[in-house]
Amino acid sequence: xxxxxxxxxxxxxxxxxxxxxxxxxxxxxxxxxxxxxxxxxxxxxxxxxxxxxxxxxxxxxxxxxxxxxxxxxxxxxxxxxxxxxxxxxxxxxxxxxxxxxxxxxxxxxxxxxxxxxxxxxxxxxxxxxxxxxxxxxxxxxxxx
Amino acid sequence: xxxxxxxxxxxxxxxxxxxxxxxxxxxxxxxxxxxxxxxxxxxxxxxxxxxxxxxxxxxxxxxxxxxxxxxxxxxxxxxxxxxxxxxxxxxxxxxxxxxxxxxxxxxxxxxxxxxxxxxxxxxxxxxxxxxxxxxxxxxxxxxxxxxxxxxxxxxxxxxxxxxxxxxxxxxxxxxxxxxxxxxxxxxxxxxxxxxxxxxxxxxxxxxxxxxxxxxxxxxxxxxxxxxxxxxxxxxxxxxxxxxxxxxxxxxxxxxxxxxxxxxxxxxxxxxxxxxxxxxxxxxxx
Numbered sequence: 275x276x277x278x279x280x281x282x283x284x285x286x287x288x289x290x291x292x293x294x295x296x297x298x299x300x301x302x303x304x305x306x307x308x309x310x311x312x313x314x315x316x317x318x319x320x321x322x323x324x325x326x327x328x329x330x331x332x333x334x335x336x337x338x339x340x341x342x343x344x345x346x347x348x349x350x351x352x353x354x355x356x357x358x359x360x361x362x363x364x365x366x367x368x369x370x371x372x373x374x375x376x377x378x379x380x381x382x383x384x385x386x387x388x389x390x391x392x393x394x395x396x397x398x399x400x401x402x403x404x405x406x407x408x409x410x411x412x413x414x415x416x417x418x
Numbered sequence: 419x420x421x422x423x424x425x426x427x428x429x430x431x432x433x434x435x436x437x438x439x440x441x442x443x444x445x446x447x448x449x450x451x452x453x454x455x456x457x458x459x460x461x462x463x464x465x466x467x468x469x470x471x472x473x474x475x476x477x478x479x480x481x482x483x484x485x486x487x488x489x490x491x492x493x494x495x496x497x498x499x500x501x502x503x504x505x506x507x508x509x510x511x512x513x514x515x516x517x518x519x520x521x522x523x524x525x526x527x528x529x530x531x532x533x534x535x536x537x538x539x540x541x542x543x544x545x546x547x548x549x550x551x552x553x554x555x556x557x558x559x560x561x562x563x564x565x566x567x568x569x570x571x572x573x574x575x576x577x578x579x580x581x582x583x584x585x586x587x588x589x590x591x592x593x594x595x596x597x598x599x600x601x602x603x604x605x606x607x608x609x610x611x612x613x614x615x616x617x618x619x620x621x622x623x624x625x626x627x628x629x630x631x632x633x634x635x636x637x638x639x640x641x642x643x644x645x646x647x648x649x650x651x652x653x654x655x656x657x658x659x660x661x662x663x664x665x666x667x668x669x670x671x672x673x674x675x676x677x678x679x680x681x682x683x684x685x686x687x688x689x690x691x692x693x694x695x696x697x698x699x700x701x702x703x
Contacts, residue, residue, distance in 0.1 A: 300540045300686040303533040304693060304700045324683035326542065352572060352676030353555060356482050379698050402555075407537070413530035414622030415523040416515035 300326070302376075303408025306386040310377040311404075314344060314385075318369045323361050325350040328400070330365070330387070332373065346373055346387035348401035357399055369393045376404050456641040458605070461562060466605050466639040468560045468567065471673045475554035477666055479643045482557070482673045516625060522656040529624025531702040535690045536624070538617055542680035544574045544594035546618025547611060547633055548649040552665050557673050567600055567607065572675045586612055592629050594618055607637040620651055621663055628655035643669045 302308070316334035328351060332344045348354070351361065358364075365371060372391040378384045387400045461467040478485035518526055529536050539545050551558065556573040569578040580598040590597050590613035597613035611633040619625045636648040645667040650660050693700065 301534040301537065301690075304535045305686075305689055322683065325678055326680045326682075326684055326686075329683075349555075350678065352678055355676065356486070356673070358483070379700055380693065380696060408533040409530045409623035413527050414516045414625045415518050415526045 301408040302386060302402070302404060302406045305378060306376045306404070307379045308376055308404040311374070312377050312385055313372060313374045315370065315372040316344065318365060318367050318371055319343060320367060321365065323351045323354070325352075328354060330400075332371070342383055345384040346375060346400070347384070348387045349399075354400070359398065359400075364398070365390065365392060373400075375401065456643060458639050458641060461564070463564045465562075465564075465602055466607075467562055468607065468637060468639055468645065469562045471557050471559045471670050471675065472645065472667045473554055473557055473670050473673075474552045474647070474667050475665055476668045478668060482670045485668070485670070516620075516622065517658045517661050518625075519656055519658055522626070525626065526622075526624040529626075533700055533702065534623040535693075535700075538619065539574070539680075540684075540686045540690070542574070542684050543617060544576045546594050546614070546620070547596060548635070548647075548651070548663065549619060549621055550574070550576065550595070551635070551647065551649070551667070552621060552663070556678065557670055557675055558667075559675050570675060572678050574680055575678050580609055586610070592616075596631070596633065603636075605638060609635040609637070611635065620661075626656065627651070627653045630655045637667075 314332065314334045316332035319331045319333055321330040322328055328348050330346050330348070332346065333341050334344050336342050349357070355361075370393050373385075373387050374389045374391075375385040375387040378386075386404070388403065389397055390400045391397050459467045459469075461469075473482065473485070476485060516523075516526070534540075544550065545553065550571050550573060553573060556571065558572065559570040561568040561570070565582055567580045567582065569580065571577065576595055578595055578598050580600045582600050582602070584599045586597055586599055592615035593613060594615060594617060596611040598609050598611045600607055600609045602608070612631070614627070614629060614631045614633075616626065616628050616631075618627070620627055620631075630653050632652045634650045634652075636646075638646045638648075640646055647665045647667050648662065649664075650662045651657070652660050
């Protein structure tokens with residue numbers, strides 16, 4: 275009886291974990307480094323509302339005062355819309371925004387964007403958490 | 419000692435889940451009013467009506483905005499502290515290993531170590547089954563009639579037309595979403611799917627299969643908000659036996675499916691090629 279209860283509980287726990295919402299598409303871990311978080315503030319120069327992913331570009335001043343154009347990747351338009359984004363309204367070229375995300379592994383001026391602080395101070399997600407699509411922490415099979 | 423703690427934790431979580439589930443189980447609602455509100459809608463033929471827009475891989479009740487504001491698909495922007503969610507390529511903690519034959523398990527592991535860059539969806543190819551049903555970032559729509567059921571998926575804009583009480587044709591062309599036929603077993607819609615190509619992943623990084631894949635899905639709408647989804651995958655070419663997963667699909671009233679034209683601006687294959695060419699280290703081992 276006790277064993278059956280434990281088995282039932284284990285099954286429920288498995289179901290609970292399985293029920294976590296699932297994301298899809300490309301490998302964060304191949305392109306971006308979760309150990310290199312970055313926060314940048316700059317002026318928005320362009321937004322591409324495209325599938326499978328959107329991109330936006332930001333003019334950011336470096337330590338020497340030089341302006342560097344950074345590229346950020348995020349959700350596609352459908353997902354952004356459901357998160358409350360409105361094309362050409364929520365964020366426009368010329369706006370000063372702050373972006374939190376993770377740098378590309380190749381060290382270039384591009385990153386995966388997670389949270390954007392808009393010029394009015396509102397915070398919104400533009401991309402998924404780090405690690406999406408790269409397989410997570412354990413393979414689907416047992417490792418022996 | 420540690421094992422005891424883990425077991426106690428698992429038991430506590432299990433009991434909490436059992437109690438939560440019991441409260442929402444049909445016929446056991448806490449108040450008659452609430453039970454009536456969550457009754458299973460019925461079609462004109464008396465079958466549970468699955469018609470609606472749904473979100474796979476979620477347990478949350480409510481509309482899209484309410485339910486994805488915290489632990490959901492990255493949150494609504496109001497809760498930046500939302501915990502990290504799993505990707506469709508992740509193996510959730512607690513899930514048993516997929517029953518791959520040893521040679522095939524090795525191949526799955528290799529894909530995991532390459533961080534999923536071989537994912538067919540990175541080429542904008544359909545995600546196949548059951549992945550398309552179980553992912554949560556994009557909604558899916560079900561349109562039910564007495565003779566056929568249509569399932570539409572925003573992700574990759576794919577669809578399934580499922581005739582009821584029909585047989586699979588004998589001239590199937592291997593396809594990404596396979597060929598589905600359905601029938602009702604009481605209040606459960608059972609869908610039998612064959613005719614797959616071997617170009618999709620099942621559920622998790624590298625979970626490949628052969629054209630011999632046979633999938634059986636069971637959709638049970640247990641109340642207004644929730645479909646219990648059970649899927650069994652059989653593939654004698656790569657698996658040692660049936661592989662069964664269970665999930666829930668939740669109603670999202672007010673949500674509409676959007677266009678998703680993946681080929682519009684897909685830069686991933688080009689990036690992967692450059693990463694490999696430049697020798698950027700991203701492998702796990």
